[in-house]
Amino acid sequence: xxxxxxxxxxxxxxxxxxxxxxxxxxxxxxxxxxxxxxxxxxxxxxxxxxxxxxxxxxxxxxxxxxxxxxxxxxxxxxxxxxxxxxxxxxxxxxxxxxxxxxxxxxxxxxxxxxxxxxxxxxxxxxxxxxxxxxxxxxxxxxxxxxxxxxxxxxxxxxxxxxxxxxxxxxxxxxxxxxxxxxxxxxxxxxxxxxxxxxxxxxxxxxxxxxxxxxxxxxxxxxxxxxxxxxxxxxxxxxxxxxxxxxxxxxxxxxxxxxxxxxxxxxxxxxxxxxxxxxxxxxxxxxxxxxxxxxxxxxxxxxxxxxxxxxxxxxxxxxxxxxxxxxxxxxxxxxxxxxxxxxxxxxxxxxxxxxxxxxxxxxxxxxxxxxxxxxxxxxxxxxxxxxxxxxxxxxxxxxxxxxxxxxxxxxxxxxxxxxxxxxxxxxxxxxxxxxxxxxxxxxxxxxxxxxxxxxxxxxxxxxxxxxxxxxxxxxxxxxxxxxxxxxxxxxxxxxxxxxxxxxxxxxxxxxxxxxxxxxxxxxxxxxxxxxxxxxxxxxxxxxx
Ligand code: G1P
Ligand code: ZN
Numbered sequence: 001x002x003x004x005x006x007x008x009x010x011x012x013x014x015x016x017x018x019x020x021x022x023x024x025x026x027x028x029x030x031x032x033x034x035x036x037x038x039x040x041x042x043x044x045x046x047x048x049x050x051x052x053x054x055x056x057x058x059x060x061x062x063x064x065x066x067x068x069x070x071x072x073x074x075x076x077x078x079x080x081x082x083x084x085x086x087x088x089x090x091x092x093x094x095x096x097x098x099x100x101x102x103x104x105x106x107x108x109x110x111x112x113x114x115x116x117x118x119x120x121x122x123x124x125x126x127x128x129x130x131x132x133x134x135x136x137x138x139x140x141x142x143x144x145x146x147x148x149x150x151x152x153x154x155x156x157x158x159x160x161x162x163x164x165x166x167x168x169x170x171x172x173x174x175x176x177x178x179x180x181x182x183x184x185x186x187x188x189x190x191x192x193x194x195x196x197x198x199x200x201x202x203x204x205x206x207x208x209x210x211x212x213x214x215x216x217x218x219x220x221x222x223x224x225x226x227x228x229x230x231x232x233x234x235x236x237x238x239x240x241x242x243x244x245x246x247x248x249x250x251x252x253x254x255x256x257x258x259x260x261x262x263x264x265x266x267x268x269x270x271x272x273x274x275x276x277x278x279x280x281x282x283x284x285x286x287x288x289x290x291x292x293x294x295x296x297x298x299x300x301x302x303x304x305x306x307x308x309x310x311x312x313x314x315x316x317x318x319x320x321x322x323x324x325x326x327x328x329x330x331x332x333x334x335x336x337x338x339x340x341x342x343x344x345x346x347x348x349x350x351x352x353x354x355x356x357x358x359x360x361x362x363x364x365x366x367x368x369x370x371x372x373x374x375x376x377x378x379x380x381x382x383x384x385x386x387x388x389x390x391x392x393x394x395x396x397x398x399x400x401x402x403x404x405x406x407x408x409x410x411x412x413x414x415x416x417x418x419x420x421x422x423x424x425x426x427x428x429x430x431x432x433x434x435x436x437x438x439x440x441x442x443x444x445x446x447x448x449x450x451x452x453x454x455x456x457x458x459x460x461x462x463x464x465x466x467x468x469x470x471x472x473x474x475x476x477x478x479x480x481x482x483x484x485x486x487x488x489x490x491x492x493x494x495x496x497x498x499x500x501x502x503x504x505x506x507x508x509x510x511x512x513x514x515x516x517x518x519x520x521x522x523x524x525x526x527x528x529x530x531x532x533x534x535x536x537x538x539x540x541x542x543x
Pocket of ligand 1: 485
């Protein structure tokens with residue numbers, strides 16, 4: 001085993017986005033690409049020497065090869081120890097938990113989340129801090145700066161390290177501890193939720209289907225839902241993780257998890273269904289005959305979380321990303337809780353959670369989580385729903401319609417225009433930005449614009465400011481349109497248009513979202529010229 005220094009040169013475009021660095025797998029496999037970025041991570045965090053890290057990924061193509069490189073680079077840079085999930089696998093929330101539980105200096109998560117996997121698809125690398133949460137912008141900026149000046153990286157020349165069995169080996173002075181990826185996570189879930197009560201629910205014949213989408217949650221779901229909670233074998237669908245996720249997008253939404261949606265809308269519908277994404281941090285919640293939007297899910301969870309033992313003491317506050325619907329705001333108001341509005345991306349919740357100012361957080365993009373880790377958590381959200389269903393004895397549909405009766409309904413939809421020409425998309429946003437000052441008072445299909453601005457966030461904990469976080473247009477009746485460009489796409493630009501309308505007339509709570517939103521949808525195009533700029537007549541994905 002010999003430590004070598006390989007000379008390299010800066011590679012363009014290694015700027016971490018909403019959630020780490022994501023690129024095509026072949027880009028990551030290119031000469032020095034991964035190595036440069038890992039060296040930049042070490043440089044960005046002040047070196048790896050003497051530190052302990054967690055390492056794991058969602059099992060996608062290149063996961064284990066990348067893990068071997070990262071381990072050899074950690075050893076060469078003097079890290080004391082790396083705790084690795086068996087076969088280099090850890091769900092993102094499980095990695096966050098391990099980072100915290102073992103009081104490490106942070107961790108590296110290999111994933112491109114809900115993006116497809118495979119040699120022609122996507123890969124990603126993200127650094128999480130000692131609190132278990134994604135590195136904040138000042139740290140990712142330092143990493144990016146390091147990628148621009150890098151001239152070499154350190155790596156150990158050695159055989160592959162065996163990651164297939166639990167135990168500790170020593171590699172050039174560094175401990176590599178291979179752990180069961182599921183065990184610690186399950187123990188945490190048992191602390192937070194009433195497993196006896198959920199088990200009793202399943203014992204009544206309650207039927208659930210959980211679609212693991214051939215991604216990382218398969219082993220977690222088999223262990224928790226089937227083995228510990230007694231759901232019948234077969235309750236977990238697509239539970240075998242595959243490097244290409246079976247060739248599909250491991251994204252739990254009505255488009256990519258359509259078979260599950262069809263199931264709950266059909267004659268043989270289970271009582272409850274859910275899905276999670278590539279790395280296990282997203283969730284989709286369904287009941288017999290009903291799809292729960294992520295924004296509504298956050299609101300229902302906020303209103304009922306106290307029914308689960310881990311939250312029996314109540315919530316310190318709630319937080320949502322700016323484009324997420326304002327359904328949770330109504331719950332917070334009724335319960336007298338603080339409600340924070342943050343930019344898109346889980347990293348912005350970290351400070352609020354660390355400071356004890358929020359307990360529950362969520363994003364419209366199928367992300368919900370709490371202060372138990374510093375990532376969103378798919379299986380956790382499913383368990384909280386199960387705990388609430390078991391406690392109230394209500395069906396998902398009843399729970400949701402009771403919620404709307406109490407708080408009103410925030411109709412909501414997101415329209416995505418994918419792989420749009422990047423220059424045209426940014427021209428569109430620039431043009432919108434230029435119009436903001438004139439929009440208030442103007443009339444569109446959805447009514448008169450009350451306010452229009454570009455969202456900037458002043459973090460109440462560390463006082464940092466994040467600008468240009470999306471354009472918000474609010475109408476006099478409380479409807480809202482948000483425009484922003486994705487920070488996770490890998491091809492061209494993805495334009496996201498978030499549409500929301502509030503309704504509290506009890507006779508109008510059960511319309512189709514697209515119908516209830518039709519005027520808002522028309523207004524979005526009138527205001528931004530989506531068709532003219534993108535050349536698209538319809539969105540690629542509606543969620
Ligand atoms: C998307 C979602 C965002 C989420 C992120 C990582 O980011 O919109 O809510 O935090 O993926 O899962 P975007 O592509 O919009 O920048
Ligand atoms: Zn994810």
